[in-house]
Amino acid sequence: AQSVAQPEDQVNVAEGNPLTVKCTYSVSGNPYLFWYVQYPNRGLQFLLKYITGDNLVKGSYGFEAEFNKSQTSFHLKKPSALVSDSALYFCAVRDPFSGGYNKLIFGAGTRLAVHP
Amino acid sequence: DTAVSQTPKYLVTQMGNDKSIKCEQNLGHDTMYWYKQDSKKFLKIMFSYNNKELIINETVPNRFSPKSPDKAHLNLHINSLELGDSAVYFCASSQEGADTGTGELFFGEGSRLTVL
Numbered sequence: 001a002q003s004v005a006q007p008e009d010q011v012n013v014a015e016g017n018p019l020t021v022k023c024t025y026s027v028s029g030n031p032y033l034f035w036y037v038q039y040p041n042r043g044l045q046f047l048l049k050y051i052t053g054d055n056l057v058k059g060s061y062g063f064e065a066e067f068n069k070s071q072t073s074f075h076l077k078k079p080s081a082l083v084s085d086s087a088l089y090f091c092a093v094r095d096p097f098s099g100g101y102n103k104l105i106f107g108a109g110t111r112l113a114v115h116p
Numbered sequence: 117d118t119a120v121s122q123t124p125k126y127l128v129t130q131m132g133n134d135k136s137i138k139c140e141q142n143l144g145h146d147t148m149y150w151y152k153q154d155s156k157k158f159l160k161i162m163f164s165y166n167n168k169e170l171i172i173n174e175t176v177p178n179r180f181s182p183k184s185p186d187k188a189h190l191n192l193h194i195n196s197l198e199l200g201d202s203a204v205y206f207c208a209s210s211q212e213g214a215d216t217g218t219g220e221l222f223f224g225e226g227s228r229l230t231v232l
Contacts (some may be wrong), residue, residue: 034220042225042226043223044223045223088157102149103220108156
């Protein structure tokens with residue numbers, strides 16, 4: 001079965017420090033991978049995606065993610081965290097059996113808390 | 117202009133009632149979705165329509181009936197509400213078709229349903 005794992009319920013980081021939010025996946029074939037962010041009482045916002053090509057993808061708000069096929073990981077990173085980055089982050093993979101449509105399978109989410 | 121809008125934002129109702137949530141997108145996208153987010157923030161797809169045609173129908177009780185009068189609208193009607201239906205329901209849209217499902221999802225702000 002296709003799945004996404006986010007092993008950390010919460011990540012705490014001091015403002016200005018680098019941050020990493022972990023994601024591993026299990027999917028048949030080549031994965032289409034996504035990161036979304038959810039601020040309190042808001043819908044999810046797209047951050048970045050990996051479809052093919054360069055393993056390091058850059059996205060919104062200074063975030064980037066590294067695709068590692070051998071480790072089946074797609075960790076989200078940012079060199080210098082901001083307090084405003086505090087939110088719930090979701091990793092997702094497209095179901096390869098969804099007929100080409102964007103049926104996304106989401107991880108359980110990781111709450112990022114950036115402290116001043 | 118709000119890209120994906122849902123109404124109502126909050127809905128409190130009694131068990132056994134029937135209720136509807138409406139969704140509209142002004143992005144010109146062909147595909148719309150309903151996702152359910154439970155109290156633990158876990159997100160799961162329920163339905164998807166492409167240009168008014170149902171393309172994804174997960175194992176959702178048949179008390180839930182989506183309706184898409186045109187490609188810009190996707191409504192969700194729920195009959196005989198149960199306590200377990202309490203959740204946040206998110207509408208989303210994306211521009212995609214078969215073999216082009218690599219576009220990101222644009223989410224509405226969610227409709228919080230509370231069943232008493």
